[in-house]
Amino acid sequence: MELKYVPTVCPFCGTGCSFNLVVKDGMVSGTAPFQRSPVCDGKTCQKGHYAYELVNSPSRLTKPMIKKGDELVEVSLDEALGFIAEKLGSYKENDFAVIVSANATNEDIIALEKLAKNVMKTEKFTSPAAIGIDASAGTIAEIAKADCILVVGNLLESHPLVARRVANAKDNGAKIIVVDNYSSPMAKIASEFVKAAPGAEAEAISKAGELIEGKNAVVIFGIGVTNAETAIAKAALDVSESKKAAFIAIPAQSNGRGAILLGADASFGEVMSESSKAYYIAGEDLGPLDAEFIVVQDSFLTSTAKSADVVLPSAVYAEVDGTVTNAERRIQLVRKAQEPAEGVKAHWQIASDVAEKLGVNFGFDSAEAVFKSVYSDLSYEIISKDGFVLPESKAKVSECAEVSKVTVSDDYPFALISASTIWHGFGGSGTLSANCKSLIHEVPEIFAKINNEDAVDIGILPGHLVKITTDKGSLEMPVKITKDMEKGVILVPSMSVGNKCICMLTDGEKAIPAKVERLEA
Structure with missing residues (x-):
């Protein structure tokens, strides 16, 4: 039996925890602690611990499919690519939209942006991370050194290893203030708990800001997936600025920060508008879609894939080399631990294949070549040990509509x-x-x-x-x-x-x- 350990980055939230994939005879079979991780010190949450199980799930897609009638039917890769090229040739510029998962690697995002903007000439390129929040002060390890921390939301469940740093700070004597809608697990470790009425989170954050004290304060917001996230982040940013506290917003997705930095940030409202006649979706489940033509590349038959005209099987995190950028702007290596099934490729390779069918050669012969097309001063060797932390920038939150307190009624009490x-x-x-x-x-x-x-x-x-x-x-x-x-x-x-x-x-x-x-x- 051949046994090896391959360090990689968790495919779930934006914390960027690392672990070792246990590989037996070429197949991923478990996880083990990666003690040198600068983010998590070898710890993981439940999702990270069991992330290996999805790699060889029996539900994995391994064959391209084209919808014929009402059914998706397996076809050859060449037939699928030819059909995509033929169909996409009839769409012009902003008729066409590309949406990439914010769990995809930087390399995937770079190649898909080229497909969108250079090949299809569309500005409709986005990801679920595109909600107008960009705030990443300091590093996750430095949270433990804060003397006062305001946490917005249930960080213990959304981003457990960031919450661990908050707990470290509390052990060191820091004051912990938590804003949430209920007595959440995070609220239970707070020094001060400010309960927010549903829909009135911004008001509660402002009230909690009055409790901030100390010279090294931090405001942390674990970003979720609702329409209220930007309004909540805006309230948190206002408090951090008034109290001269650092502000860090942790993306919901593993490469949410990378997606924003690489320009996958067009407005979802514009991308999903009626003017979009064709969609190209990479690795994201958006629910059933209705459009003239839909291409999905994914590892599983999601509800979005079921509504597609063409489905291309993609590799999962354990089958690719690449990088992701976590909440603290740390670019880290994702390493291939096992070979994907025959014909299954990384998102960046699939995008390159589609572009070539449309007459454009990206010229990428490796994941690192894709990476260096944007980060020319870096290499996989440079970032191989502890990653590379990109320079900090001023926190920004887009203008957004205010959110109001929920009003109940006899019908909906x-x-x-x-x-x-x-x-x-x-x-x-x-x-x-x-x-x-x-x-x-x-x-x-x-x-x-x-x-x-x-x-x-x-x-x-x-x-x-x-x-x-x-x-x-x-x-x-x-x-x-x-x-x-x-x-x-x-x-x-x-x-x-x-x-x-x-x-x-x-x-x-x-x-x-x-x-x-x-x-x-």
Whole structure:
């Protein structure tokens, strides 16, 4: 038996933790601590620990497919590429949009930008990280040296290893202030907890800012995936500037910072507008799409892939060489641990193949060649040990609409909120965690958390099924009962498992009026 350890970067959140992939006879079979990591010191959260399980998931895509009638049918790679080239030739400039996952490598993003802007001549190039937030002061390790930290949201579940640095700071005597909608795990380690009414997070952040003291203060916001993220970040930035505190916003996706730095930042509203007649989606589940022509390259048959005209199988993080840039602007190496199935390629290679069919040769013969086309002063050797931290820039948050407190009614008497869970990721990351059998074993489906007094009023017990309804629709799910939730507030994690996602009820809002009904057993 041949055994080796290959260090890499976790494919989930923007913290940028490292671990070793355990490779037996050429196949990834587990993880082990990478003690030299400058980000996590060898620690990982549950998602990182079980991230190896998705690599050889039986749900992996291995063959190109073209939709014939209502069915996706396996075809040769040459037929799929030829069909794509033929179809794309009929679209001009901003008829065409490219959306890349912010979990993709820098190399993937660079090549896909070239496909969008140089080949298809479109400015519609974006990623889920494009929500107008760019704030990355200091490094994650330096958080432990702060004397006062304001945390916005449940960082213990959204970005656990950043929360660990906050806990280190508390052990060193720092004051910890937490703003959240409920008594979250993060709130329970706070010196001061400021409870935010659903939809009134900005007001609570301003109030919490009055509690900041000390000469080395930090404001931390774990970015989620709702329409309110920019407004919340703006309030946090205002507080950090008024208190002369450092501000760091941790992206939800593993390469969220890299995606922004590399220009995958066009407005989602413009990209997803009616003027977009064709879409090219790389590694991201956006739900079912409706357009004249859709190409998806992904490792799994997501709901977006099911609506595509062409699907191209892509490699996962353990099958590619490349880089990702974490929340602190640290570029780190992702290393190939096993070979992908025959015909399965990295996103950057697939984009290069499509470009060549359209008559453009990118000239990339390796992942490092792609990397150096942008970062010419760096090399994989230079960043191989501890990565390379890019220079800090002034924090920026785009102008955005204000978010107002949720107004309940007799028809919808509850405020429904969404937040992270430590077991599953957002968006494309949710696709990854859904293919980790241990994570699914722990949390096999979405669920609702409800206050114990509300549970008595409705007549439900732990594990009972409930139907949650908003003006967007209804979903059925099991319920968890806890004193941590406020009366009149229900929480459903922002995760996608199977064909259910809270986004189906909220349409991207962080908080929305809802009603809860018990379902008979």
